[in-house]
Amino acid sequence: MAIIRERIIGNQRLILGDCLSVMPSLLQFDALVTDPPYGIGEGGKKNKSRGKLAKVGNYKSDEWDQTTCDEHIDFARGISKSQIIFGGNYYDLPPTPCWLIWDKQNGNNDFADCEMAWTNLNKAVRRVHWLWNGMIRKGSDVRQHPTQKPLGVMEWCIGHLPENAQTVLDPFMGSGTTLVACEKLGLSGTGIERDPDYFEVACERVYQQSKQKDLFCGLDDTNEQMTQGALFDG
Helix, strand or coil, X not given: CCCCEEEEECCEEEEEXXXXXXXXXXXXXXXXXXXXXXXXXXXXXXXXXXXXXXXXXXXXXXXXXXXXXXXXXXXXXXXXXXXXXXXXXXXXXCCCCCEEEEECCCCCCCCCCEEEEEECCCCCCEEEECCEECCEECCCCCCCCCCCCCHXXXXXXXXXXXXXXXXXXXXXXXXXXXXXXXXXXXXXXXXXXXXXXXXXXXXXXXXXXXXXXXXXHCCCCCCEECCCCCCCXX
């Protein structure tokens, strides 16, 4: 499946399409920062059963997290230098000295206490505490995807990349948190998402972040390019 729609917002390129079909047309990136499916069934129906402090959001029910995406990750690693992959413990990746650990401080529920991001970075294991438990959470994020990461956590992860890393790929963009973080940090991000609803959510979030940046930088131009096509190529 080729690119269906494409938008350039601020320094970010957002692509609607299947990443395995889109990535061969992309160039090399300084970094891969992504949160692919873990293959543990974290779709909307399962997520609705979770949580004790507040009613869990009624996310879309689909089959996107039934299997891992090994071929997709292998290709993405081949076109990137530094790599941060959430859920890397579910993938067949090389040994690493540096895992990035997010301690969710989420209390009494059946979610994992932590999530782990595999990296190919040459540094020690690092951990961040970031509360993410129903309505009780650090930051002002509005959760719009069942596995959405807090913006602060993604900023923290990106902060571990080499200083010369300026271009970032996220082939599993979801609601766009990686690209929002890139826009906030002044990096150029490319995100790919195959679900048109989440693609629109990501576009809006990046646009809102770009407007905040414009208040300080005096930038007011948001360019948009769209390419129409079929959603799935069978």
